[in-house]
Amino acid sequence: MPTPTESTHVAEATQNSGAHTIEFVDVEKRFGDNVVLKDLNFTVKQGERVTLIGPSGSGKTTILRLVMTLEELSGGYIYIDGEPLTHAQRDGKRVPVPKKQQKKLRTRIGMVFQQFNLFPNMTVLENIIEAPVHVLGLPKKEAIAKAHSLLEQVGLPDKADEHPSSLSGGQQQRVAIARALAMDPEILLLDEVTSALDPEVVGDVLNILREVADTTNVTMLIVTHEMGFARDVSHKVMMFDEGHIVEEGHPDTIFTSPKHERTKRFLSAVL
């Protein structure tokens, strides 16, 4: 894969070759002396749904947080639709991308977190319209109409005026999904979105996400312990261990006939 030198060149190349929405090139991430990711290279195509599996601490969440620019990249490059997200390569040097450009790219990316992360002081409706109005500049009336339609979609049509604290975990997570979808993201990052939920509501939340997967072309990067969900919705599964991709492939292949010993051991523990 060529290392892009100019974002415009890559964007052209991407358009011509069927689109890499997310591209990691030689990515490195350190927390102090702890090297969590090193020489990590992978691509996610437009509309592709990729699930990251692997033991705790293998770097899966860090990957999502890097795409969302919630963590600083220690080395390498991440491209979104061929455009450099945080650093670009110019004349052989690694230079930071201007904050304005970074913010603009970020508006194409939505994330749903394990702990919901709703704004506690805002109502459900205010949570959902906040970014469309203040970041995208959508007229408030339009944002409100869209929020109501999304609340309908996630099965909470009568919760618009509630505050998050009065909702159950499952309901809060459904609001968080509606909030992410309100930005019409091109990329949706799902970080263990059911891990903090009571078992009986996990299915509801996963069904909403299955429907999003079935009815939109949104590119998804998913971290989950729900292997049934991963198998149903993913085009590709990547098995991680210690920051490296151990094995990747179609979910049917990875889940039924994994090749690598580490994948076999991991799956026998979780399935």
Ligand code: ADP
């Ligand atoms: P996974 O999602 O696979 O469980 P993570 O990406 O959460 O793995 O973590 C990978 C490694 O990075 C772990 O060793 C973890 O302790 C470390 N790590 C993650 N976030 C931080 C942080 N904010 N500060 C220090 N270390 C971190």
